[in-house]
Every structure is written in structure tokens, then in C-alpha cells.
Amino acid sequence: MKDIAMLGVQWLLTIRRPAQITRSEFRNFKRSAMRYIVRDRQLFRKQSKNVPLVRVIDDVRGREEILARLHDESGHRSREGTYRKVAD
Incomplete structure (x- = not known):
């Protein structure tokens, strides 16, 4: 791929x-x-x-960094909440 x-x-x-x-x-x-x-x-x-x-974002490390940052900055939402934030 x-x-x-x-x-x-x-x-x-x-x-x-x-x-x-x-x-x-x-x-x-x-x-x-x-x-x-x-x-x-x-x-x-x-x-x-x-x-x-x-x-x-093709780099796995880059994706993980984005998810961690969004999770931390959005008040530690649930996994689904963080993924919804990424989609927005």
C-alpha cells in the first residue's frame, strides 16, 4: 500500500x-x-x-501524536470522542 x-x-x-x-x-x-x-x-x-x-497522515507516529494531542487538549475524551474530533 x-x-x-x-x-x-x-x-x-x-x-x-x-x-x-x-x-x-x-x-x-x-x-x-x-x-x-x-x-x-x-x-x-x-x-x-x-x-x-x-x-x-501516512506516518503512524504522526497519527499517534495527533490523536494524543487531541485527546489531551479536549479534556481526555473517550476513544470515540477523540476519533470524532479528528474527523471534524
Whole structure:
């Protein structure tokens, strides 16, 4: 999964078909990659027109840090409460 994600980022930056992907696979790959955008060296997933971009945190440690910070800053909510806060 991580390798495919990196190929997607590479394609978004260069618009060149990765050599590892056949022409027949490229159509699906491109459709999937077009759901994302790179801004200021960060990857975002596009949502619908009126919904803001969602930043993709690929690093497990980064995700854990964000969850811990939100949990601490929101009065030590439950696990579900913290995940809802992340989703917002």
C-alpha cells in the first residue's frame, strides 16, 4: 500500500506513468491518484466540492501524536470522542 501511495504522489508531481505500472493498470491507477492533491509538500485527499481538503497522515507516529494531542487538549475524551474530533 505504501509503495502504491508513493507512486501516486510521484505521478501527481511529475504526471509521468510509473514504469512499474502497465498501460492497462494505469487507467485505474490514475483515477485513484486523481482523488489526491499535493500542496506545500503535503498530500491531501479531495472531497466533494463544498468540503475542505483532508490532509493524509501516512506516518503512524504522526497519527499517534495527533490523536494524543487531541485527546489531551479536549479534556481526555473517550476513544470515540477523540476519533470524532479528528474527523471534524
